Every structure is written in C-alpha cells, then in structure tokens.
Amino acid sequence: MTRGRLADSLIAGACSAVVAWPLTTLFTPSTWIRPTLAMVLAVVVVGVVGRMLTSSWVAVAGAQLVGVVLAAGWIYGRGHLWYGLPYPDTVLAFNNLLIEARETIQNYAAPAPTGRGITLAIGLAIGVVAVIVDHLAVMRRSPALAGLPLLTAFLISASNSGNSLHPMFFVASGGLWLLMLGRQGIASLRRWSTTVPMSTTGRRNTDDHDGAYGYAAVGRSLAVAGLVAAVVVPVVIPHFPTRYLIDGLGRSNEATGFSDGQVGLKSTLDLTKSLKTLSKAPVLSYTTNAAILTPLRVGVLENYQGDSWRPERDEVDYGRQSSVPLPSELGDDVPRETYRISVEDSRLEAPQIAAPTPLVTADLGRVSWGLDRNTSVAVVNRSVSSYSFTYLALNPTQASLAQSRQGPTGGFLREDLRVDPESQEIISKTVGEVVPPDASRIEAARAIQKYLRTDGGFRYSLELPETVKNEFGQDEAPDPITLFLRSKVGYCVQFATAMVMMAREAGIPARMAIGFLPGTADRGTYTVRGSDAHAWPELYFEGIGWLRFEPTPSGTQSTVAPPYSLAPTTPGTDPTSTSTATGGATASPTRPEGRNDPGATDPTRTTGSDSGFASWFGPQTRTLVLWVLLGIVIGLFGSLAVPLAARSRFRRRLRHAPDESTRVEIEWQAMTERIGDLGVIPPRGSTPRQAGRFYQREAYLEGEQTEALRRVVSGVETSRYAPPGSTVTDIRVDTQTVVKAVSGVRRRKDRLRATWWPTEGLLEWRDRRAAVARLVRRPLDRFQDWRDARRDYRA
Amino acid sequence: MQARHEDDGITQAAPTTPVGTTKPESLLSLPAGSPASLGQVTEVAGRLARAINTVIEGKPDVVHTAITVLLAEGHLLLEDVPGVGKTMLAKTLARSIDCSVRRVQFTPDLLPSDITGVSVFNQDVRDFEFRPGAIFANVVVGDEINRASPKTQSALLESMEEGQVTVDGQTYDLPKPFIVMATQNPIEMEGTYPLPEAQRDRFMARISLGYPSSRAEVAMLDSHGQVSPLETLQPVTDAATVSAMVRAVRSVFTSDAIKQYVVDLSAATRSSSALRLGASPRATLHMLRAARAHAALEGRDHVLPDDVQSIVLPVLAHRIIPTGETQLARRSTGEVLQDLMRRVPVPASGR
Structure with a gap:
C-alpha cells in the first residue's frame, strides 16, 4: 500500500470532489453528485492500483484517463455501449448530452435543472480534474501545484452563481488542499537527515534558524502576508464586471414564476407584447428513441389579423383510433424514419396536446382525439396526462425539395398565402432583396431563414422596442411586422411571423406553428417547461407537406434549424450548430452563418443524424485544426531555431x-x-x-x-x-x-x-540573450556613472 | 669525468663499488656539451631500460619512471617493504651508466659530515683540508635513508636541491649529472625516522616496486640463482651522454596550455578538501620537468597532457598529506590524485 499511496490518493480525490461542491448552488436537484463521486473514486482506485503495479507516470495517468472514459460509459452511457465498452454511438450520445448541457447552461439562470447532459459534463470535468490532481499531488509529489487545477475547477463552479458564495465552500476546498499539502510536506521533511537534534523536552531551540524551524518561520511569514493581502487587495483592485462561463447560468433574469396546475398555450399570439416572464414550471416530460429531437407542436395558426395570430375553429372527428393516415400529399420517395415518443405528466389543457408531426400511430388510452381536418393538428376532447405516439422524421432529399416548383394548388391553401396588408410594402421589399429572382421554392425558403437567422443582423430579445427610427431620424411606431423587420429585434413569434409573411410573399404557402422546444434531458427523460414554449413557421412543399423551418436564432432558448432547411453544406461546417448561431442573447447578432464555406455544394452530405454531431465538433474542429496547424508551423520554426543557431555559431566562429x-x-x-x-x-x-x-x-x-x-x-x-x-x-x-x-x-x-x-545552439541563444541584456544594461550603467559623477562633482 | 673520491674518512659508509672502469664496446657515448637528438634520447633510454630489465624482472613501469627521473635531473625515492629489490634497482641503474657511484648505508648514528665531507687538519701543509663526503659522485645510492636521524637526513637538503655542498663556509660543486637514489621502508616499519616534508619534497618522484608477479618471480629465481646478473652487467652509457640527454630533455617544447594544466593540477591539490598539504611550487616544477622527460622518452618534441598525467602519481603522491578523514576512509593519496585528474579540465590554451 505504501507504493500505491492510498492515503494521499484519497485526499487528492476528496479535494477533486469537494471543489465541485459549489455546483450544488448552480444545479438542482443535486442528482449529479453520486455519479461524479463514482468518477472520482474510479480515478483514485485506478491510481492506487496502477502505482502498485508500475512506477511509470505515463502508464498510471493513461490508465486513469481510460478509467474515466470507461466509468463515464458505464455511468452515463448505458444503452449506448458495445459489450460494456464505449464505441462511436457512445460518443454520439455523449455529444448530444454535452450539447444539451451547453444549452442548459445558456438557457437557464441558476439554479438550472440538472439534466443528463449537465450530469455528464460535471462528471467528465471533475473526473479529468481528479486525474490531473492525482498526477500532480501523488505521482509528482507536488501538492502545491495541484492547487491550480483545483482552484480552476473551484472558480468555474463558484463564479457562475452570480452571487457571493458561502464561505464554507472555500473553507472545505482550501482545508482539504492544505491537509494534502501538510501531509506530504511533513512526510518529505521526515525524509531529511538532519544534524539538528529534535527537541525532546518540547522546547524549541529558538537560536536555530536552519532546518525545519527556518521553514516554519517562512511559513508563518507567508501566512501573515497572505492574510494582509486578503484584506488589502480587494480594497485596492477595481471591481470588474462579472463574467460567466459561456454566458450561462450567472445571468440573472427574473426566471421564477412557478405555477402549479394546468397550463395552456395561448392560441392567440400578440406580436406587440414583450415577454416578461418565462415559467420554469414543467409542462410535460417524455422519453423518446429519436436521435434528433424535434419540437412538439400544439397548434397551428393561419390567420393573421391586425397585430396578432388568431385561431380558427377546430373541425375534428373525435375517436380512439390508434393508427393515423399519412398526409395525402406526402410522396413515397421522401426518406423517413419512424420514432416513438412517450409523454408523461402532461399538464396541457384540452383540447391541446403536444405531438410531433407527422403522426403514424397513437396511444392515448381511453381519451378520444382526432386530427383537425384543415391543419392536421392533434386535439383531444379532455386532458390526457400520459400518451405515446410514433411519428415520422422526414428527411426530404434535395431532389424532392427542388421538385416543388410550381405554384400553389388547392383552395385550402388560399389563407396560407395571404400577406399582411399593413406590412406588405416592407415584406415585398425585403423578399426582393433576400430571395434571388430565379430561386426555387426551397432556395427561397432557405434564403429567408438564413436572412432572419444570421445574415440579416437580427437580435433575439424578449424585450421588444416600442418605436423605430425612420429615415428622417424620427421615432415611429409602425405595425409589428414592419417594426420587427426594421428594428431587427424580437423573439420567436416575431421571427416566425416574419418568415411566414415573407414566404407567403415569395409564393410559398406558410403558416404559424406553436408548441414546445424539445426541453432538457435527465437520464433519458426530457422535461419541457413553460419557458420552452416556441413558435415556428411551417412551409408547404408539394409532394412532402408542411415542413418546419427555424428562423429564430438561439436566444434564451436554443433553437436548432432542421437540416433540410439549410443550404447544403459539408457536415464539418453544418451551420445547424447552436454555437455558431448567435450563441446567446448578448452575442453578436451579425455573425453570418456558413460564411466560411463557399465551395461546399455537395447536397448528399447533409444528413439528419449527422447534424448534431457535426454541430458540436464542426466549426470548433475547423478552428482547432487551424490553431493546431498554426502551432505546428510555429513549433517547426521554433524547433529549427536551436539547430540553426548551432550551425550559424559554428560557421561564424570558423570564419572568424x-x-x-x-x-x-x-x-x-x-x-x-x-x-x-x-x-x-x-x-x-x-x-x-x-x-x-x-x-x-x-x-x-x-x-x-x-x-x-x-x-x-x-x-x-x-x-x-x-x-x-x-x-x-x-x-x-x-x-x-x-x-x-x-x-x-x-x-x-x-x-x-x-x-x-544541440548544446552549441543553446550556447548561441544564451549569448544572444546576454547580448540583449548588455544592450539594456549599458544605458543604465551610463546613467549610473553620470549620476555618480555628478554627485562626486557636487561633493 | 669527475674524480672519484674514495671513502677513507667515512667510516660508516659502506665501501662503494667503482664500476665501469673499463669502457665496454657496447657503450654508447656522445660528445660532451651538445644536446642529444630525440632519436638518440630514445635509443639510449631504450638500451638503459633493457639493461636494467635484465636485472629487475617484470617491472618495466618502475624502470621507465626511474629513467624519466634521471633525465629530468631529479632524485628518486624508492619506498617499499624490505626485499623487493629497491637497492638492486638503484645499484643496477647506477651500474648501467659509466660514471662515479657512491653508496651510503644510512644508520641511526650516521653523521651529517659523513655525507657532505669534513675539513681535517693536514699536518703537512699546516692547514685544514676538505675531505669530500659520500655525496660527491654522479650517482649516490642512499640505502635505508629513513634509518638515519633527521639531523643526518637534513645534510642532503642543500646538495639535492642546489647540486652543491657548503662546509665551513666553503661551497663545493657536485659533479653533473647528479642523482640521489634513496631507498626506504614504509614509515610504519620499526626503527625508522620519517623523512621531513622538506626532505621528501626534494625527491622528484617516489616509486615502489611492489611484489613481482609469480612468473617474474620464477624467472628471478632462475636468473639470480647462481650468480647475480648485476655482476655481469656492463654499462650502456656514460655520464656525458646522460648530460647530453638531459640537455635534450630541457629543450622539449611546453605549450602554455600544458603549463596551465600543471599549475591547475597543483592548485587542485591545494584546494582539495581531501588533502591537508597540497603540492608545492617545487612540485609543480618537478611535474613539468618529469613530463618533459616523459615526452622525450616517447620521442616527442612537445609535452602532452597525457605525459603530465602519467607522471602525476609518482611526482606528487609522496608530497601531499591527506586529511584525517581521508585516512580514516582508507583513501590513499594516489586515489585522491586520480580523482583530481578526472576533475581538472585540460586547458585548450594557456589563459
């Protein structure tokens, strides 16, 4: 056990675990604690065993990392393992979870709900910290250095709450670190041979300034200096504005307003109202086997009058049927996948029911339900708490999308082509600018979505402006759509309305869908909250049906555009990414999407299952590769510096x-x-x-x-x-x-x-450094001489 | 050729054996006054070594050092336990050279005047007349030098360093070449007076023969069984030739780097924590001279650091005094010197 250094390892592990404690103030409930402890324990156990087996630090640290990966697979990746081992599907699953964690951090103010993503993110991060701390403190025997990763982890968890932290968190972390430091310090002191006899009477030999007592004196001085600094420094340094990790949890909006009981989505959408509150109350929770989550639709609005969308009367034949006829317009050649969704604890009021589209089968128990004849929206005749659907995830090909070229057919679509007359002027002007004249319908739709989402300079905000300046610099209060298109500030309702109107202007039947974003996951169960309410446009394509588009950039909500709605690109730069989309309410709104990919025209590569993966790794990987390449180039030049210096030094000396x-x-x-x-x-x-x-x-x-x-x-x-x-x-x-x-x-x-x-190169660099030092020192020396001379002269 | 002083008045000294009264054919001699060429030096030295090796079996290193000291105008101290051939080596070297040789057996009651000589009153001329002592010879073999009292040992101080003797205010020059070869038992042996540091410092080198290898010992039993080979040894060179060789050795080139190296080595012995007494400047000088002789014996006209290193042990080992700790650690002065040589860098050029 002495080689394994069990006690040191345990203390190091405890340190790593305790620095995560402040996270309890950020995430609730604290279900992440147990898996995280398990990760740390895995690191400690692998470390102890590894040290007993080998003294190679590479082997031990490598084994610990492998242990972290395996443990993460077992703890978080159940159902995505291959005979208990992680494999690409696990990575995909982890990736989705991490995207989710990122969204949670971006979308919620502390305390945020602890989803599976958050649990995984914390577990992985603390696991890695534990490996580093174990390596530094136990393998390398420098527990002081191990304070750095601990401090980093502690600060990340401490600085994101936005409030001051209770002292106990710091005392616990710091105390454990000091314990580790002290334990190892005493152990190494005991290994010294000393000529100073240990006092047996307990009285210290105060004359002795060597050896251990000297160190104790230094330690006391440091303690006093640290105490003084702790008091003085905060007074002296200015207070910087608080910064948060990925603009997430720390933002304090008034994110409260829990309400019990049933909730209903207002089926009247007023475009003039700012959203003041986002309810955190859960609306429903569900499990699904889908890889890519789609929003859950509750209703469809086709009638825009004045300032708001208005619902129409339902025309439903209620029944308890389990199979649903496919939409008549859906062609057989459209690629599709069937997924299942099981909803629990739905609190939606009848007749509303949240469901993905298009439905294939339904199981609502004994509740009667039906599809609206006009809109195909599912409705129930009384509230249903748990139900399940199977539905199709459509993934239309380029070809089928491009076919949909001809004009509107069928009378039922007339309403879906009516453009708001008040804002007709600016809508047609904008469409003229955004949509190329010869664009196909899908190209037009994509152009509009891209314009609203990234290119147009729109900003997501729950606060709507009252007025907008006209070309003469005067404040005006035009109709909401004009106001939005000119002020370029709004939330999902404004974005969706604008897209609907623009699409209608471009000749594409369009309507407004309301519902919920997929919500946040916790161990496979997704929770949809009031704040996940969302609105999006649906555009009609011949041979396919109504397709969801996503013009709203990520704001407090994270919105993911469906793959077919994006211009075809290679997966590496797929701009579905929430991270390249404007990554938060305060991020720059003018960041163009897909800007760096002029040559990507391969339409076959945009596949739905890829997009989530690519969205996490894509642009970052690209930037990363660039940085790595730059690093390699710099490294190459840097590594040439010493051999070249050696060569030049040798040649110069020979010449001279x-x-x-x-x-x-x-x-x-x-x-x-x-x-x-x-x-x-x-x-x-x-x-x-x-x-x-x-x-x-x-x-x-x-x-x-x-x-x-x-x-x-x-x-x-x-x-x-x-x-x-x-x-x-x-x-x-x-x-x-x-x-x-x-x-x-x-x-x-x-x-x-x-x-x-080569040594010769090092000598050369040393000489050059000395030459520079001389260059600096010479004027100083001259100044010194001059001053001395003047003083002598005066004397 | 110097006159030979018979030892009538020296009662305690053992009778010396004048050798080489007749010039054998094999004797190689050079005209006096001119330096020998390096080729001649190696040739004569080679003959000398071969001649000595016929008598002293299996000790070519020791013989080489002895010849080096001879050519470097130094004095040789042979220290070893009784019976390993110290005196034999000294006598063989003396007999190989056709020159005057005296042998002094040092005993506890030997007096300084026995060494240097004494002025006696000559009734005939009614004046004091100087009777030269045993020191007046080209080769002086001092046997068991540490059995005489320090008082007598000290009589050698002036003659060995300056090549002269002063008696009653009158200074007498000693013949050239002049070499003292003294033998002694290790100081731990009974009935010995250790040589004072000043006296030891005057010997250029101390060598010990050590026990012969078993093969050499068998060969010795053969050759020394009936009659001593020393009896039949013929001189291979003469005093004038040796002088010419000495002059040739003096002309061996020593670069500044070598001088610096020798000085560095001396300085290292002085600053070494393992030594109580380091090398004197005289030791530095002796090292350089010995290194020159070593180079000349290899037929080289310049000194290499390797020459210096190969003579450091015999030249310095008897002069330096280890500290008590070094003695307690059972490290010999030789080991300390080896250690120093490993650490003192060889200068590339004189600083």
Whole structure:
C-alpha cells in the first residue's frame, strides 16, 4: 500500500470532489453528485492500483484517463455501449448530452435543472480534474501545484452563481488542499537527515534558524502576508464586471414564476407584447428513441389579423383510433424514419396536446382525439396526462425539395398565402432583396431563414422596442411586422411571423406553428417547461407537406434549424450548430452563418443524424485544426531555431578564426559537443587522447572511423601542444566522420536530441540573450556613472 | 669525468663499488656539451631500460619512471617493504651508466659530515683540508635513508636541491649529472625516522616496486640463482651522454596550455578538501620537468597532457598529506590524485 499511496490518493480525490461542491448552488436537484463521486473514486482506485503495479507516470495517468472514459460509459452511457465498452454511438450520445448541457447552461439562470447532459459534463470535468490532481499531488509529489487545477475547477463552479458564495465552500476546498499539502510536506521533511537534534523536552531551540524551524518561520511569514493581502487587495483592485462561463447560468433574469396546475398555450399570439416572464414550471416530460429531437407542436395558426395570430375553429372527428393516415400529399420517395415518443405528466389543457408531426400511430388510452381536418393538428376532447405516439422524421432529399416548383394548388391553401396588408410594402421589399429572382421554392425558403437567422443582423430579445427610427431620424411606431423587420429585434413569434409573411410573399404557402422546444434531458427523460414554449413557421412543399423551418436564432432558448432547411453544406461546417448561431442573447447578432464555406455544394452530405454531431465538433474542429496547424508551423520554426543557431555559431566562429589551430580547436569543440549531445561524454579531465579512446570504446569505432578519430586527436594535440610552426592539418572531414559513426550506434532518442537540441545552439541563444541584456544594461550603467559623477562633482 | 673520491674518512659508509672502469664496446657515448637528438634520447633510454630489465624482472613501469627521473635531473625515492629489490634497482641503474657511484648505508648514528665531507687538519701543509663526503659522485645510492636521524637526513637538503655542498663556509660543486637514489621502508616499519616534508619534497618522484608477479618471480629465481646478473652487467652509457640527454630533455617544447594544466593540477591539490598539504611550487616544477622527460622518452618534441598525467602519481603522491578523514576512509593519496585528474579540465590554451 505504501507504493500505491492510498492515503494521499484519497485526499487528492476528496479535494477533486469537494471543489465541485459549489455546483450544488448552480444545479438542482443535486442528482449529479453520486455519479461524479463514482468518477472520482474510479480515478483514485485506478491510481492506487496502477502505482502498485508500475512506477511509470505515463502508464498510471493513461490508465486513469481510460478509467474515466470507461466509468463515464458505464455511468452515463448505458444503452449506448458495445459489450460494456464505449464505441462511436457512445460518443454520439455523449455529444448530444454535452450539447444539451451547453444549452442548459445558456438557457437557464441558476439554479438550472440538472439534466443528463449537465450530469455528464460535471462528471467528465471533475473526473479529468481528479486525474490531473492525482498526477500532480501523488505521482509528482507536488501538492502545491495541484492547487491550480483545483482552484480552476473551484472558480468555474463558484463564479457562475452570480452571487457571493458561502464561505464554507472555500473553507472545505482550501482545508482539504492544505491537509494534502501538510501531509506530504511533513512526510518529505521526515525524509531529511538532519544534524539538528529534535527537541525532546518540547522546547524549541529558538537560536536555530536552519532546518525545519527556518521553514516554519517562512511559513508563518507567508501566512501573515497572505492574510494582509486578503484584506488589502480587494480594497485596492477595481471591481470588474462579472463574467460567466459561456454566458450561462450567472445571468440573472427574473426566471421564477412557478405555477402549479394546468397550463395552456395561448392560441392567440400578440406580436406587440414583450415577454416578461418565462415559467420554469414543467409542462410535460417524455422519453423518446429519436436521435434528433424535434419540437412538439400544439397548434397551428393561419390567420393573421391586425397585430396578432388568431385561431380558427377546430373541425375534428373525435375517436380512439390508434393508427393515423399519412398526409395525402406526402410522396413515397421522401426518406423517413419512424420514432416513438412517450409523454408523461402532461399538464396541457384540452383540447391541446403536444405531438410531433407527422403522426403514424397513437396511444392515448381511453381519451378520444382526432386530427383537425384543415391543419392536421392533434386535439383531444379532455386532458390526457400520459400518451405515446410514433411519428415520422422526414428527411426530404434535395431532389424532392427542388421538385416543388410550381405554384400553389388547392383552395385550402388560399389563407396560407395571404400577406399582411399593413406590412406588405416592407415584406415585398425585403423578399426582393433576400430571395434571388430565379430561386426555387426551397432556395427561397432557405434564403429567408438564413436572412432572419444570421445574415440579416437580427437580435433575439424578449424585450421588444416600442418605436423605430425612420429615415428622417424620427421615432415611429409602425405595425409589428414592419417594426420587427426594421428594428431587427424580437423573439420567436416575431421571427416566425416574419418568415411566414415573407414566404407567403415569395409564393410559398406558410403558416404559424406553436408548441414546445424539445426541453432538457435527465437520464433519458426530457422535461419541457413553460419557458420552452416556441413558435415556428411551417412551409408547404408539394409532394412532402408542411415542413418546419427555424428562423429564430438561439436566444434564451436554443433553437436548432432542421437540416433540410439549410443550404447544403459539408457536415464539418453544418451551420445547424447552436454555437455558431448567435450563441446567446448578448452575442453578436451579425455573425453570418456558413460564411466560411463557399465551395461546399455537395447536397448528399447533409444528413439528419449527422447534424448534431457535426454541430458540436464542426466549426470548433475547423478552428482547432487551424490553431493546431498554426502551432505546428510555429513549433517547426521554433524547433529549427536551436539547430540553426548551432550551425550559424559554428560557421561564424570558423570564419572568424585567426589561424588554423584555432579552427582545429573550434572543430574539436564542436565535435565533442555533438558527441556529448548524443550522450557520449568523456570524464571532465580527459585529455584529447583519452577522449579519443573513450569515443572508440563507447561507439565501437572500427577501420576508417578509427583512423579518422586518430587523425582528429593528433591534429588537436599538434595544434594545442606542439611548438609554434608545426603543420596543423584541417580535421573537419574527420570530425564529421566520427560524429556520424558515433551517431550511428546511439539510440534514436539521443540522435533526435542531438539534432534538435544541440548544446552549441543553446550556447548561441544564451549569448544572444546576454547580448540583449548588455544592450539594456549599458544605458543604465551610463546613467549610473553620470549620476555618480555628478554627485562626486557636487561633493 | 669527475674524480672519484674514495671513502677513507667515512667510516660508516659502506665501501662503494667503482664500476665501469673499463669502457665496454657496447657503450654508447656522445660528445660532451651538445644536446642529444630525440632519436638518440630514445635509443639510449631504450638500451638503459633493457639493461636494467635484465636485472629487475617484470617491472618495466618502475624502470621507465626511474629513467624519466634521471633525465629530468631529479632524485628518486624508492619506498617499499624490505626485499623487493629497491637497492638492486638503484645499484643496477647506477651500474648501467659509466660514471662515479657512491653508496651510503644510512644508520641511526650516521653523521651529517659523513655525507657532505669534513675539513681535517693536514699536518703537512699546516692547514685544514676538505675531505669530500659520500655525496660527491654522479650517482649516490642512499640505502635505508629513513634509518638515519633527521639531523643526518637534513645534510642532503642543500646538495639535492642546489647540486652543491657548503662546509665551513666553503661551497663545493657536485659533479653533473647528479642523482640521489634513496631507498626506504614504509614509515610504519620499526626503527625508522620519517623523512621531513622538506626532505621528501626534494625527491622528484617516489616509486615502489611492489611484489613481482609469480612468473617474474620464477624467472628471478632462475636468473639470480647462481650468480647475480648485476655482476655481469656492463654499462650502456656514460655520464656525458646522460648530460647530453638531459640537455635534450630541457629543450622539449611546453605549450602554455600544458603549463596551465600543471599549475591547475597543483592548485587542485591545494584546494582539495581531501588533502591537508597540497603540492608545492617545487612540485609543480618537478611535474613539468618529469613530463618533459616523459615526452622525450616517447620521442616527442612537445609535452602532452597525457605525459603530465602519467607522471602525476609518482611526482606528487609522496608530497601531499591527506586529511584525517581521508585516512580514516582508507583513501590513499594516489586515489585522491586520480580523482583530481578526472576533475581538472585540460586547458585548450594557456589563459
């Protein structure tokens, strides 16, 4: 157990776990604690066992990382494992969970709901911290250094609450760290041999300033200084505005307003109202087997009058049927996947029911339900708490989308092409700017969505402006759609309305859908809250039906555009990403989407199942690759710096050598240094002859190599010790032969070191540094001299 | 050729054996006054070594050092347990050179005047007349030098360093070449007076023969069984030739780097924490001279650091005094010196 260092490992693990404690103030409920503890425990156990087996830190740290991955798979990735091992599907699942965690952090003010994503994110982060801390504190025996990762983790969890933290969190973390520091410090002190006798009477020898007591004195001074600094520094330094991790939890909006009982979505949407409150109350929770989540639709609005959308009367034939006829317009050639969704605890009032579209089968128990004849919206005749649907996730191909070219057909679509007359002017103007004249319908729809989502400079805000400046600089209060298109500020309702109107203007039947975003997940169960309420446009395409579009950029809600609604791109830069979309309410609204991908025209690559994965890794990976490439280039140049310096130094010295014997001396020095870099270093007091014998023995020289070495040695002896006037021969070629021969028998590691990190190059850099230092010091010295002279003069 | 002083007045000194009265054919001699070429030096030294090796079996290193000291105008101290051939080596070296040789057996009651000589009143000329002591010879073999009292040992101080003797205010020059070869038992042996530091410092080198290898010992039983090979040894060179060789050795080139190296080595012994007494400047000088002789014996006209390193042990080991801790750690002065040599860097050029 001594090799495993169980006690130290346990303390290090406890440190790692305790720094996550402040997270309890950020996420509720604290269901993440147990899995996180399990992760830390895995790290500790693997560390202890690994240390008992091997002393290689690489092996132990590697095993710990593997342990973290495995443990994460077992704890968080159940159902996505391959015989208990993580495989690509696990990565995909984790990726989705992490996206979810990111959305949760962005969308919620503290305390945020603890979804599965958050649990995974915390577990992984604390697991990695535990590996680093264990490595630094236990393997490397430098617990002081381990304070840095601990502090980082602690600060991340502490700084995002937006409020001051209770002292107990800091006391606990700091106390454990000090315990670790003290334990190891005392242990290493005990290993010292000392000539100072330990006092047996308990009285300290105060005269003794050496040894342990000296350290104790330093420690006391540091403690006093730290205390003083803790009091003084906060008074002195200015207070910076609070910064949060990915603009998330710390933002304090008035995110309260829990209400019990049933909720209903207002089926009248007034575009002039700012959204003041977002209810955190859960509306429903569900489980699904879908990889990509779609919003749940509650209703459809087609009639826009004045300032608001108005519902129409339902025309439903209620029944208890379990199978649903597919929409008549849906062609057989549209790729589709069938998923299942099971809803629990729905609090929606009848006749509303949240459901994905289009439905295939339904199971609502004994509740009668039906589809509206006009809109195909599911409605129930009384509230239903738990139900399940299977539905189709449509993934129309480019071809089928592009086919939908002809104008509107059928009378029922007339209402869906009516543009608001009050704002007709600006709508047609905007459509003229945004949609190319020869665009197909899907191209037009995409262009409009892109314009609203990224290119147009729109900003997501729950606060609506009252007025907007006209071209004369006067405040005006036009109709809501004009106001939105000119002020470019609004939330989902405004974005969706604008898109509906613009699409209608472009000749595409469009209508308004209301419902809920997919919500946040916790162990496979998704919870939809009042704040997830959302509105989006649905556009009609011939041969496919109504398709959801997503013009709203991510704001307090995270909205993901469906893949078919985006211009075809390669997966690597798929702009469905919430992270490239305006990543929060305060992020820059003018960030264009898909801006960096002019050449991507491959339409077949945009597949639905890819998009989530790509959205997390895509643009970041691209940036990362760029950075890595830049790093490699800089690294290459940097690594060339030392060998090039060595070369130039050698050449310069040879050039400036006054005579042949100096040259020989330089060549000899260079040779010994190079061979020394290769790891063959003769004793310090060796004569050239002895050095030669040493090289011969160490490098197993033979034949011509021995002869070359002999010539080198004799050349050096002649140049150094022979009477003046002796003929000195150049040994350059022979030194090269010898270096090559020695290099041939050395290990690759030594050869690499000799090539990339030659002593001569280091000397050159040291000299250059010294030269710079001299350059700086000289004027200072002169100034000093001048001052001294003046003082002397005065005296 | 110097006159030989017979030892009538020196009662305690053992009778010396004048050797080489006749010049054998094999004797190689050079004209006096001119330095020998390096080729001649190696040639003569080679003969000398071969001649000595016929008598002293299996000790070529020791013989080489002895010849080095001879050519470097130094004095040789042979220290070893009784019976390993110290005196034999000294006598063989003396006999190989056709020159005046005296042997002094040091005993506890030997007097300084026995060494240096004494002025006696000559009735005939009614004046004091100087009777030279045992020191007046080209080669002086001092046997068991540490059995005499320090008082007598000190009589050698002036003669060994300056090549002269001062008696009653009158200074007498000693013949050239002049070499004192003294033998002694290790100081731990009974009935010995350790040589004072000043006296030890005057010996250029101390060597010990050590026990022969078993093969060499068998060979020795063969060669020394009936008659001593020393009896049949013929001189291979003469005093004038040795002088010429000495002059040749003096002309061996020493670069500034080598001088610096020798000085560095001395300085290292002085600052070493393992040593109580380091090398004197005289030791530095001796090292350089010995290194020159070593280089010349290899036929080289310049000194290499390797020459210096190969003579450091015999030249310095008897001069430095280890600290009590070093002695307690059972480290010999030789080991300390080896250690220093490993650590003192070889300068590339004189600073």
